[in-house]
Amino acid sequence: MLFYDCSTAPSPRRARMFIAEKGLKIESREISLAEKEQLSPAFLAVNPRATVPVLITRSGATLTENLAIATYLEAVSPNPPLLGETADEKAQVMQWNALVEQQGGLPIADVLRNSNKHMRGRALTGPVNFEQIPELAERGRLRVGLFFDLLEQRLSQSAYLAGERLTMADITGFVFVDFARVIKASIPDTSPATRAWFDAIKAHPSASL
C-alpha cells in the first residue's frame, strides 16, 4: 500500500491517525499543499481531484475519501475495531462521523477558505478555482459555535462520540476541533466534557504524528 499524506492539513491527518490507531505501517509520501504540489501534473495523475489523503490499496485501487480509506483498512485489518462491532455500534460511528463532518468540518473549512487571503480564488479544494464568498465565512463562524454546543451535549452523556471507546468518529472530531485554531476558535470554557474528551485523545501517540 502507499499513503499520500500532508503533515499540515486536517483531512490527511484523519487518515494518518486512523492508520496509527490500527498499528499499521504504510509507506507514505508527503504532498506539500503549501507549495501547491496537489495541483502538479505528477500528483493529478494519482488523484485528478487534487486532494489528500490518498491510499493506494493492495489491489492498486485509488481511495481519495477518508471514509473509504477507513472502511478499507477496517476490512483488511479488523483489530482494534475503529468502526464498531455490533450493528448499533457501527451505526453510531457513522452517525457521529457524519454529524462531525457536516456540522464541524464543513463550517470550519467555510470560514478558513472564504476569509484567508492566501486562499483567494481557492475557496474549495479540487482542480477548479472558486472565488471566496465572505458571507459563507460569517455563516461558518456561527455554525462552529453550534458545533461546540453539539459536542458538549453529546460528550456530557458519553465518554466518546459513538459510545464507550474511541472510534473513527472521535478521530474526525478531534482533528477538526484541533484544526479550529486556524480560525481562532477553540473549546469554550463552558464545555468541560469536550475538554476532557479532547485531552484524552491528545494523549494518544497517534495524535502527535
Next chain:
Amino acid sequence: MLFYDCSTAPSPRRARMFIAEKGLKIESREISLAEKEQLSPAFLAVNPRATVPVLITRSGATLTENLAIATYLEAVSPNPPLLGETADEKAQVMQWNALVEQQGGLPIADVLRNSNKHMRGRALTGPVNFEQIPELAERGRLRVGLFFDLLEQRLSQSAYLAGERLTMADITGFVFVDFARVIKASIPDTSPATRAWFDAIKAHPSASL
C-alpha cells in the same frame, strides 16, 4: 423499528430506496416538510436536529444520518449486500457515496436553498435559521455541471458507481440526479452512460416508492 419519512424530499428518499432494495418492511410515519412538521415540538422530541430521515432501531437508538441508517440495516439484514462484500468493494461504495454527496448533493442543495423564495431564512436544514447567500447558489450551479462530468467519466467505465452491481452509492447518486429537476438541471445530452445508468435504476420498483 420505526421510520420517519417525507415523500417529497431527497434525503428520506435515499433511506426509503435502501429499505426497499433490502426487501424490508418497516412501519413508517410521514413528516410534512411543506407544513414545517419537522420543526414541531412533537418531532423535535424525536430528532432535535429537525431532519428526516430518522430510523428508530430495534434497540431504540435514533439514527438521523443516511449512512448510519444504511450501515445499521446492512448489519441486521445483510442480503442483498448494498455496502459491498470484499474490502475493495466496501471501500468503493464509501468512496462514491462520499463523492456523490459532496460533489452532487451539496451543490444541488446550495442552489435550491439559496435561491428559492420559499426557503428564505431557511438556507440550511436544522433548527436554526440562516439567511440565503445568492453567491452560493451561483457557485452551486457551476458545481452541478462538474458533477455531471464526474458521473459520466465514471459510468463510462463502470456499470454502477462502485462496480458491477447496484449499491448505496447508486441510490444516493440516482436520488440527487433525479432531484436536480428542482433547480432545472438534468443529465446532459453528452452523457449517454449516465442516462443508461439512471434509466436502469429508475426501472427498479424501489425508485417509484
